[in-house]
Structures are given as structure tokens and as C-alpha cells.
Amino acid sequence: MSIVKRGVTALLVLAALAARTGSAQQPEGPRVTVYRTFVSPEYTVVQGLVGIDPAQLDSTCAYGVNVVVRDQSGAELVNQSWENQCPRIGGQHARTLETFQFGLRRAVYGVTVAVVPKACPTARRVTTVPVRACGSAPLASDLILAHDVGMVDDSATAGQWSIRRGSVGVKAASEIAIDPADPTLAYYIELYPRQGEPMNGSATGIVRRADGKELASFPLQQIAALAQPQPLAASLSVAGLPPGAYTFDVRLQLADTVVVRSNRFEILARAAETAIAPYFATLTEAQLSELFDPIVVWLASEAETELYRSLSPTGKRQYLARQFGNESPTPDDGNESAIDAFLQRVQVANVRFAERAGRGGQQGWQTDRGRIYLLHGEPPGRTAKPAPVRGQPYELWYYTTQNRYFYLFADETGMRHYRLIYTNDPQQQGVPNWDRMVGPEVLDDMRQLGITVPTADRSDGPRP
Numbered sequence: 001m002s003i004v005k006r007g008v009t010a011l012l013v014l015a016a017l018a019a020r021t022g023s024a025q026q027p028e029g030p031r032v033t034v035y036r037t038f039v040s041p042e043y044t045v046v047q048g049l050v051g052i053d054p055a056q057l058d059s060t061c062a063y064g065v066n067v068v069v070r071d072q073s074g075a076e077l078v079n080q081s082w083e084n085q086c087p088r089i090g091g092q093h094a095r096t097l098e099t100f101q102f103g104l105r106r107a108v109y110g111v112t113v114a115v116v117p118k119a120c121p122t123a124r125r126v127t128t129v130p131v132r133a134c135g136s137a138p139l140a141s142d143l144i145l146a147h148d149v150g151m152v153d154d155s156a157t158a159g160q161w162s163i164r165r166g167s168v169g170v171k172a173a174s175e176i177a178i179d180p181a182d183p184t185l186a187y188y189i190e191l192y193p194r195q196g197e198p199m200n201g202s203a204t205g206i207v208r209r210a211d212g213k214e215l216a217s218f219p220l221q222q223i224a225a226l227a228q229p230q231p232l233a234a235s236l237s238v239a240g241l242p243p244g245a246y247t248f249d250v251r252l253q254l255a256d257t258v259v260v261r262s263n264r265f266e267i268l269a270r271a272a273e274t275a276i277a278p279y280f281a282t283l284t285e286a287q288l289s290e291l292f293d294p295i296v297v298w299l300a301s302e303a304e305t306e307l308y309r310s311l312s313p314t315g316k317r318q319y320l321a322r323q324f325g326n327e328s329p330t331p332d333d334g335n336e337s338a339i340d341a342f343l344q345r346v347q348v349a350n351v352r353f354a355e356r357a358g359r360g361g362q363q364g365w366q367t368d369r370g371r372i373y374l375l376h377g378e379p380p381g382r383t384a385k386p387a388p389v390r391g392q393p394y395e396l397w398y399y400t401t402q403n404r405y406f407y408l409f410a411d412e413t414g415m416r417h418y419r420l421i422y423t424n425d426p427q428q429q430g431v432p433n434w435d436r437m438v439g440p441e442v443l444d445d446m447r448q449l450g451i452t453v454p455t456a457d458r459s460d461g462p463r464p
Contacts, residue, residue, distance in 0.1 A: 142261050151169070183241075250262075285313045292320055
């Protein structure tokens with residue numbers, strides 16, 4: 001998860017999906033979503049998205065778009081029109097997206113969007129969406145859900161983003177329907193500290209079913225002394241969620257209040273999802289947990305980990321079938337498949353790195369050494385000092401392939417409970433003052449393995 005800086009203009013999203021706005025939606029009107037940009041003290045820039053469905057046009061798929069904005073008295077303030085045609089993909093006309101933008105002052109307005117088939121103007125389809133211009137600066141924008149977010153790095157790729165905010169691009173749509181073949185959900189929300197009052201707190205992501213039941217909750221960002229508006233934007237995998245409607249919340253726990261922003265998304269059905277390889281289909285729930293719970297080590301974020309854990313057994317089977325290509329283990333055929341390698345690493349990790357303490361303890365794959373082994377396999381370079389002259393027992397692992405990463409583990413308790421204390425892997429986290437936990441021998445071991453000795457991290461204070 002990351003916060004990306006940009007300018008002072010604040011984005012406030014009004015999720016006005018026309019299909020879900022009751023009487024504001026005509027039966028065959030286009031899908032319309034409207035977003036508001038707040039400019040202190042009272043100016044609002046409105047940006048809208050209109051979904052164009054070729055099935056609702058004539059065979060040429062040529063159309064016109066007309067956007068009219070009226071105030072509460074009915075007076076017409078904006079009238080924009082343009083023409084376009086649905087693109088062809090694979091010889092067929094495809095859905096497309098139109099965007100519009102205009103400015104408003106503080107009040108309530110009606111935005112009417114008409115899509116007009118060029119060959120049959122009388123078949124126009126109309127949607128009217130209410131828009132309330134911002135009255136004061138909010139603490140956070142409403143939430144944009146999208147198919148992707150990223151940096152707009154050059155003009156050649158700028159067109160792939162339906163919304164652009166400074167250097168941040170958002171691949172939004174009039175509604176977010178996710179194909180299980182590409183199960184990525186992106187989000188974008190901006191945080192606005194009050195003037196002269198730095199913002200402190202935390203942001204949490206929550207996935208809910210349509211009935212409101214919480215499926216997963218995970219941290220997004222710690223907010224510390226935030227003094228300028230900044231967006232929070234990232235992507236996560238929602239693989240394994242069954243088809244249906246969901247809500248994604250961003251919950252801001254601030255020093256003096258709680259702010260929640262929500263938006264809806266849908267997981268589409270796919271016929272292939274019902275066909276699971278016999279290997280996964282025949283696993284009991286206990287076997288599924290025992291063999292494949294370690295898959296969370298491979299996941300990119302805590303959000304994806306929590307989502308996987310929230311899945312039903314069927315959802316986990318479907319997720320694993322995609323992950324391993326519906327393969328079955330064949331450990332003795334001489335060809336190591338992805339699933340063979342995974343299960344073999346889990347077995348080795350559980351045998352070699354399990355930690356026991358009384359009646360408790362951890363399975364090998366849950367320990368720091370087991371987790372790194374599961375990610376990268378056997379280290380080409382490894383030094384173990386179970387009884388060093390000074391300091392705690394340690395192990396030093398060095399990989400010559402995975403970006404030349406090294407991992408230093410120390411036995412803090414003397415009971416073979418090894419903890420990762422230092423690494424150059426940016427995806428892993430060590431501990432402060434790691435050099436006070438181990439003796440000078442580890443620096444000699446690093447040199448012998450060809451590792452640059454991190455002299456800047458050494459302390460001049462006494463060692464154990």
C-alpha cells in the first residue's frame with residue numbers, strides 16, 4: 001500500500017451510479033458515475049463517467065453524447081455535446097467509456113446525460129443524476145474503486161487512465177465488474193487534514209458481502225502528522241471471491257473522529273470456475289488447510305492474505321486451481337511442477353523449522369526461517385553458529401539469484417526460536433539495533449559470503 005503525493009486540489013467522489021439511484025434512473029438510461037473535485041473555499045469541479053454499451057446502439061455503434069447541467073430552478077448552466085463510435089476488438093464492437101467535466105459553485109444540481117444512436121436519434125437513452133457541490137473541505141474523499149491505479153509516466157500510456165490526478169492514473173469505470181480471470185481491485189481515496197491540524201490515525205480496508213457481513217479487514221496505511229492533502233492508492237487481488245455483489249470500505253480512525261468511505265463492486269461469474277481439478281475437488285477441508293494454508297506466504301499483501309483466509313473451501317479450491325493451473329501433484333515423474341515444488345517446500349519447512357514451546361509452538365512454515373525457505377527455497381550460501389563466542393546463536397542465509405538477498409536470523413530465547421533480525425530484502429523487516437544481538441563473528445561470515453558489511457548499521461555501544 002502506498003501514499004502518493006500530489007497537488008492541493010481535493011477530490012470528493014460522489015458515487016452516483018445511475019442504475020442504483022431509484023427514480024433518477026430511467027429504465028434504459030446509460031450508466032453514469034460522477035466524481036467531484038473540491039477547491040477551497042466553495043468551488044467544485046465535477047468529472048463524470050458514462051458507460052457505452054454497443055448492444056444498446058445500432059449496427060454502426062456510432063453515437064452522440066449530450067450532457068446538460070441545471071440548477072434547482074431548472075435553469076440550464078452547461079450544455080456539452082460530442083460524437084464518437086465504439087471501438088472494435090477482435091472484430092466486434094466493444095463497450096467503451098466517455099468522460100466529461102465542468103465546474104459548479106455551492107448548491108444542488110441535476111446532471112442529465114443522453115446517449116443518442118447516430119442512425120436513430122429518437123432512440124436516445126437518458127439518465128439524470130443529482131450532484132451536490134461541496135460546501136466545505138471534507139476530511140477524506142469518497143472512494144473510487146477501479147481496475148487499476150498507477151503512475152502516469154508518459155503521454156503514450158496516459159490514455160489508459162479514465163481519471164488522472166497529477167501523476168496518478170485511475171482506470172475507473174461507470175461500474176466495477178471484475179472478471180475472475182483478472183481478479184484485481186484497485187482503490188483511490190484522498191486524505192485532507194484540516195488547516196493547521198496535522199492528521200494522525202490509521203486507514204483500514206474492509207470487504208463486505210452484499211448483506212453487510214464483513215469478510216476481511218486489513219491495515220492500509222498509518223497516518224502520521226499528515227499536513228498536506230495526499231491520496232492513498234493501491235491494488236489487491238480478490239481472487240477466490242464467489243460471484244456476487246460486494247462493498248469495499250476504507251475506514252479512517254483519526255484522533256478525534258472516524259470517517260468511512262464505501263463503494264460497491266461485483267465479481268462476475270465464469271463457467272470455467274465450476275470445473276475444479278479432481279485433486280483439489282477431493283481434498284477435505286482439513287487437508288485443504290494442512291497442505292495449502294502456507295499459500296499466504298506467497299501473497300503480496302496483508303489484504304490478499306485476509307481475503308484468502310475469508311474464502312469458503314470452494315473459493316479456496318478455485319483460487320488454488322488458478323494459482324497452480326489445475327495441476328495435480330506428481331512428485332515422482334521427474335518433472336517438478338509448481339505444485340510439486342510448493343508442497344515439497346512446505347514439507348521441508350515443517351520438518352526443519354518447526355518451533356515448539358511447551359504445548360504451543362509454530363509449524364515450520366509459520367516461522368521466519370520457514371517463511372523465507374518457502375519463498376526462495378534452499379539458500380546457496382548458509383552459515384550457522386549455534387554457539388558463537390559472543391552474542392546470540394544465529395544463522396546467515398545468502399541467495400545469489402534472488403537479487404542477492406541475505407537474511408540474518410538470531411535465536412533470542414536459546415530454545416531455537418530464530419527471528420529475522422536483518423536483511424537487505426525490502427519486502428521483509430528486521431529489528432532495530434540488530435547488531436547488538438549478535439557478536440562480531442557475523443561480520444566475518446558476511447564477508448566470506450561476499451556480502452557487503454553494513455558498517456553504517458553498527459553501533460559503538462557494548463555488545464552482549
